[in-house]
Amino acid sequence: MPLALMISCLLASFSTLAVCDDSLETCGAGCTLSAGSRGLLQIEKTMGNQKETTTSTTWASPYYMMTCPGTQAMTTQSMTEADYDNITAEIQALYNSLPSTCTPTECPQADWAGCVLRMAGHDFMDYKDGQGGADGCVDLTDADNLGLAECLFTGEFGISIADAYQHFCQSVSLADFLVIAAEAVMSASRQHVTLEDSSRSTIDFKSSFKFGRTTAKTCEWAHGRLPNPENSCSAVQETFVESMGLTWGQAAALMGVHTLGRAQIANSGYNGWWSSALMSRKFNNDYYVSILAKGWGPEVAVAGNAQKNQWKRVDAGANETGLGKEMMLNTDLCLAFTMDDAGTVELDAATAASAECKCTWGVPVAVSTATTKYEEGRFCGSTNIPGSSNFRQQRAICCGEEFDGRSDAAIDCGLPIDPKGPAYESIKKFANNEDAWLRVFKAAWRTATGNGFSLRRLRS
């Protein structure tokens, strides 16, 4: 990976063209940032025909990249419910200004909400031994964080949360603001679900929100702490269970955020939606339903990159042209499935084919409630569900028509009737019961966003 990771800074409007001072308090239009080495930025600004390059040691953290008309608050001193509501309203107004339409390849609200939420996740996933957490700091020049600058300050579909931050930055720390922004997009995306079906529960983040996170300007130590999807459940264990103090059930609940947004080759090297494009703007339990009610096969060397291996939907309902490309990462599917029947070898798309693990699928009876409630009676994309009465035919529906022989049992990643992933029971529960997921999710979110801080409740 060349070190020149380019981040185009289109923060300022064109009326403030060439606002690009050396201290990097702002990097406006006409200004490009590239990473010389970690934490060392090269700033290129073009004025007329002249190109000037300056080197700065200022960090490419959100603190430096998101402008504030006055002095940025490092720690929020006091905050009311009305303050929380005002921030939420501004973020949701930005979100709602995006088209709500989705095609198999583009869904603006899903992409924008996904980016804002992913930022919060990258922020808190660097917590370890009392250091890091939701302090508002990530290294934007780190390849792991590609794509985050867009919704933060350069503009994704022309919109970034920096526009809202301006109005609160002198009293609310960026660290608190980013958590509220993530809660705002989850709530807005949840509304699509409850408006469509009034029997689904609303989600309330405000009543348990606490403020008081101090913004970190730099965070060198965060490098390398984000879980690598290739490392499967070992990565989930290290980050969520060992460093962040979550149970496996809470880790699985937190991963449900992948119901929003998608992976893009330009950012992470992975490719696809965790669900259909249309579903990806709805904050619901579809992530769990997708894990267990769809068939997934390994896709090695995504776009020719041997370092990037994922799982793609292979069942009778897979329809890339009509629904969009559906995929899962090792770190998603490993929660429920292993490579072997005994559950000792964790799931790995890169070596799955050679290990005779060509398809993850579970028995329909495990998700019969989910299939009826959320999938219009479809399992593996089909209303024809032979189940245990014709196991081979069921496998062919879930894994591909070529797998309809007796010997094809060998292709299953573990026993479909008894998956051995470390969070299988939670995944099954969340697929069948969305409210159970929302309850555990809220607790996990509180822990994840609170780690490392002593926080206070909002004043009413």
Ligand code: HEM
């Ligand atoms: C084991 C843990 C995790 C791994 C390995 C992981 C990995 C990834 C990867 C590779 C992408 C694709 C990024 C892109 O190409 O743009 C992604 C997207 C995303 N991640 Fe995660 N993630 C993890 C946990 C989390 C957590 C805890 C959150 C937030 C609370 C989160 C929120 C998201 C969201 C919302 C997206 C969609 C981004 C978009 O649409 O722009 N992830 N994740």
